[in-house]
Amino acid sequence: MKATPARHTDGAINEDLLKQLAYNEKMAELGRISTGVVHELNAPLSVIVSASQLILREESVPEFVREMVERIGSEAQRLSQLTRGLLNFSRHEESISEVDVNLTIDFVLDFLRYEAARRAVSLLRVLDYRLPTVSMDGNVLKQIMLNIIMNALQAMEADGGIVQVESCSRNSAELSIIISDTGPGIAAESLERIFEPYFTTKKRGEGTGLGLFVTKELVENVGGSIEVSSTVGAGTTFTLTFPVTES
Numbered sequence: 001m002k003a004t005p006a007r008h009t010d011g012a013i014n015e016d017l018l019k020q021l022a023y024n025e026k027m028a029e030l031g032r033i034s035t036g037v038v039h040e041l042n043a044p045l046s047v048i049v050s051a052s053q054l055i056l057r058e059e060s061v062p063e064f065v066r067e068m069v070e071r072i073g074s075e076a077q078r079l080s081q082l083t084r085g086l087l088n089f090s091r092h093e094e095s096i097s098e099v100d101v102n103l104t105i106d107f108v109l110d111f112l113r114y115e116a117a118r119r120a121v122s123l124l125r126v127l128d129y130r131l132p133t134v135s136m137d138g139n140v141l142k143q144i145m146l147n148i149i150m151n152a153l154q155a156m157e158a159d160g161g162i163v164q165v166e167s168c169s170r171n172s173a174e175l176s177i178i179i180s181d182t183g184p185g186i187a188a189e190s191l192e193r194i195f196e197p198y199f200t201t202k203k204r205g206e207g208t209g210l211g212l213f214v215t216k217e218l219v220e221n222v223g224g225s226i227e228v229s230s231t232v233g234a235g236t237t238f239t240l241t242f243p244v245t246e247s
């Protein structure tokens with residue numbers, strides 16, 4: 001006797017879910033191991049930075065060598081900042097503080113520079129210098145923006161384009177981060193589902209469909225809101241709005 005369609009469907013869903021969960025688990029494990037590797041990189045990078053500074057203090061260093069050592073030193077310095085930022089971001093403990101949104105955006109854009117460059121995407125930044133702070137966990141804000149910007153980069157995989165991140169404060173009670181891309185846009189029937197858990201248009205291994213679901217929860221958890229508008233063929237804009245700390 002043939003299996004009933006319902007059982008068959010149930011089985012298929014479970015198998016799919018299991019594969020997805022197994023993949024997520026693998027990536028999480030990889031993340032934990034990578035944290036250790038990044039930690040290991042810290043010490044040699046510090047050695048390179050301080051050794052290059054010592055060399056540059058010598059008087060009899062030929063100009064050519066000086067230039068090279070300066071480059072080595074500044075690249076090692078950049079990597080060292082990146083690894084420290086990564087370790088800080090990977091921390092699990094919650095720590096609520098007055099978050100400087102502009103600095104957080106800078107960190108995320110810096111972090112995604114390579115991901116953008118390899119897709120021929122330019123990252124643009126429009127910022128309001130007099131932005132008030134937001135009282136939340138800075139790492140959560142990084143995660144929120146990483147999710148949204150990575151989606152935009154993945155959507156522009158084929159043709160490149162522009163991702164613009166704008167910070168602004170329209171009134172004293174709230175602050176907005178507007179992330180817009182010039183990607184393919186989202187069709188109306190998908191647009192109403194993107195915040196559902198497990199909704200994805202990506203191949204297995206490229207997306208879990210959990211990104212925007214989690215992002216929305218994280219934003220709403222601190223009393224904020226997330227809105228999306230999209231035009232097929234023109235691009236997508238996400239607007240995050242957060243309540244501002246009263247001063």
Ligand SMILES: Nc1ncnc2c1ncn2[C@@H]1O[C@H](COP(=O)(O)OP(=O)(O)O)[C@@H](O)[C@H]1O
Nearest residue numbers: 151152155194200201207208209210211212236
């Ligand atoms: N900037 C964007 N441009 C086009 N499509 C997007 C964009 N952001 C999200 N999407 C769509 O929303 C879906 C759900 O996103 P998400 O919840 O992050 O899951 P995932 O990235 O794992 O697919 C994506 O699969 C994609 O179809």
Ligand SMILES: [Mg+2]
Nearest residue numbers: 147151211212
């Ligand atoms: Mg995603």
